[in-house]
Amino acid sequence: MLTGSRVAQPLRQRRIRPRFWLLDFYGSAIGKKAVMAVTGLLLLGFVLTHMLGNLHMYQDAEHMNHYGEYLRTIGEPILPHTGFLWIMRGGLILAFALHIHSAATLTLLNRESRAVGYKGGRTYVAANYAARTMRWSGIIVGAYLLFHLMDLTWGVGVATSSYTRGTPYENLVASFQREPVAAVYIVANLLLGIHIYHGAWSLFQSLGWANPRFNDWRRMFAIGFAALVVVGNVSFPIAVMTGIVE
Known part of the structure; x- marks a missing residue:
């Protein structure tokens, strides 16, 4: 036991604060x-609504520009x-960030849970092409989304x-009149379709609705x-390149 200026202090246990249940x-x-x-469902709703809104392009410039202004009001x-x-x-950015983070961390959890790796390479018995390319199609679509925003939303003159x-009507037509941009847009949407297919299929299983009767x-x-x-998204650059929309 210490004496003098130093007094023995009882050991204190560190209090561990419980984390928020979420x-x-x-x-x-x-x-x-x-x-x-859940975030995938929100993003699916956005891509569908975005495509339906762009169908105003087939009416005329006045209708599509009016629709663009309506969104602002x-x-x-x-x-x-x-x-x-x-x-x-802001909600879409948050949903997109959570979707990417949950996918990445879930992949790490799956790798850590496998004590022994696959011998002779991994075999995809139940998985299909869409599932195997889910990660890369998501990265490519995300990169194109950034390009699309820079081109037609922020107007930085990328394309x-x-x-x-x-x-928006004149900007869309001017962008898709450039064949390389239209080609990239078409390829990106084909990859988006692969991503959507697997995401729409698997979200029911993730929410616990995986009864084989509903497969x-x-x-x-x-x-x-x-x-x-x-089909809706790919039709836009094709319509511009073929002169259907001018």
Whole structure:
């Protein structure tokens, strides 16, 4: 026992603060799958809505430009001009970030859980091409999304120097009149379709709706949804290059 200026102090146990239950849930494989499914569902809704909105291009410039301006005025006067649009953008950015993070960390968890690696290489018995290319198609589509935003939303002149804010019809036509840009857009949407197909198929399983009786329905839904988005999006550059839309 110490004497003098030093007094023996009892050892104190470090108090461990419990984490918020949502963090514990997200830290599990089940939680990450659920987050992937929910954020994937939100992103699927966005790509479908985005494609349907762009169909105004087939009417004329006035209708599509009016639609673009309408998006900026939703919620007025309660919200400021473009307020609702920025709320939607923030939600999509958060959903996109969580989708990527949950996918990456879930992959790491799966690797760590395998004490012994595959011998002779991995065999894909149940997986199909869409599942095997899910990671790379997601990266490529994400890179193109950044290019698409720079080209037609931020107007930094990546693909066209004739960008004019507030005229989405003219900007879209000017961009797709450049064949390399149109070709990249088509390839990116084909990869997006592969990504959507596997995502739409697997989100039901991630949410616990994986009854074998519904497999045919799930497959038809995934094929139909992916085909609808891809055909709609790919039609835009084709319409511009063939002169259907001028």
